[in-house]
Amino acid sequence: MTSTLPAVTTVKVPAQRQPAPRTGSHRRPVPPSRLRSSRPDLVLCGVLLVAILTVQGWNIADYPALSDDEGTYLAQAWAVQQGQGLAHYTYWYDHPPLGWIQIALLTWIPALISPESMTVGTMRAAMLVVSGVSAVLVFVLGRRLALPRWAAGLGMVLFGLSPLSVVLQREIFLDNLAVMWTLLAFTLAASPSRHLWHHFGAGIAAATAVLTKETMLVVLPALFLTMWRHSHRDTRKFALTGAVTACALIGFSYPLFALLKGELLPGGGHVSLWDGVRYQMTRPGSGFILDQGSGSWGVFQSWLYYDRVLPLGGLAGALLLLATWRWSVTARALAGPALAVAVFAALALRPNGYLPAMYVIQALPFLALVLAGGCASVAHAVLHRWRSEAERRSVGAARYALAAVLALAAGAYTVPRWYEGDRTAVTADANAPYRAASRWLATEVEEPRETRVLVDDALWLDLVHAGYRPGLGVIWFYKADLDPAVTRTMPGGWRDIDYVVASPTVRRDAVDLPNVKAAIEHSEPVAVFGTGADRVEIRRIQPENQPIAGGTR
Structure with a gap:
């Protein structure tokens, strides 16, 4: 018996309508997949980098005044180069030695060619390498956090050309090296390709930053948040576990070093890591930062003396982003840097904490990014309103008009003050x-x-x-x-x-x-x-x- 199969009826399914792209404030901006594949990004970053290195390098040996901390780190680097141990005197556990080991590497070739040039003023030139790398990483991180090109460039300018940055980034401070490694960790954590090795690399870079200057520990929650947002959902747990493990294992090498030397705990006739930690935790505070006449107030005023735009504007930008986090894509993209600024501000506002002058160095890149992000968020909100209420207007013309107004308003306030500050940095002789x-x-x-x-x-x-x-x-x-x-x-x-x-x-x-x-x-x-x-x-x-x-x- 032959069975006959029923005829198959082909039903034409109408094509599913694709949702129109959203043009409101919830549209997620797309960062470039590779910076090197974007010629406009490369050109803008390159031009800004030349400007930053020129301003920071001009007159670098003569301004600002030499500091004892600079001399200490360079002398310790010299001791490493000479094979005399980790310091030019008895090494005690003030800071991990990885910072001045890096300075020793940066200054090794010029010191080998001209040993008498191993002095603070001359070797400040080595910090230009650190400043240049950090400035590029600020731009790359801004683009990976979906900032528009102009906003990423603005963040790079704020970070590299603020008079506060020019003065502090010239100096041979461990904080500048730690910032470079921290920015590398954030850049890897925000990688658009989401490779697992990028997240492991972020953990290694974070550990290197902490071993360069231990106070970078406070930024790790912001780094973790950035990594969480930019990791793939299917591999997130594995990526974060690997990053944390890599960071912890490398970080524990320092107490292991002290343990192997028999210097982990106090004892007769030797220094100890515990004594170093206790000193840092119990050192006298410098007072409340808003209490006029306190040491912290004096430090804060010294920052504002050089520049008010970056510290105050950056703090305002962080507050704006945190306040608009629920409905602003830009705010969510910059959640990590905004959290970092909030942590730094909270620590600075401790009632009787110790506030060193170089503390702000660690916050500079995050202040620059959130200030640029705040500008981008405001610009986006204004453009969105214009699109809704005046459809007949040209969006391109509106964008350029808004950019011109914002640039003129910001420039009228900032340029004269920055000009005076940077002119002092490139002409004065304080040494x-x-x-x-x-x-x-x-x-x-x-x-x-x-x-x-x-x-x-x-x-x-x-x-x-x-x-x-x-x-x-x-x-x-x-x-x-x-x-x-x-x-x-x-x-x-x-x-x-x-x-x-x-x-x-x-x-x-x-x-x-x-x-x-x-x-x-x-x-x-x-x-x-x-x-x-x-x-x-x-x-x-x-x-x-x-x-x-x-x-x-």
């Missing part, structure tokens, strides 16, 4: 007193090898190159009171010193250092360079019993 003091000690002292002089670390390497014995001939002034390896060589205390170079840093901190204070009191100036509070005095010790009148001027 003439230090250079003059260095020349005097190199030429006027007959037997440098037999002379002992207390200096701040900004001059330490200058005198090493001038022939003074490193460590015990030229002595970093803190060590005359705080390092037993040095104090053992000074049985007579201040009487075993020949000269003290009373720079602003030495005069300020001598109050808490008995040997240094006595050396200043029992000395008289033989050469003075500069005037006022910024002067540098070279004082010869007078081993009489009575302090010299005016010795603590």
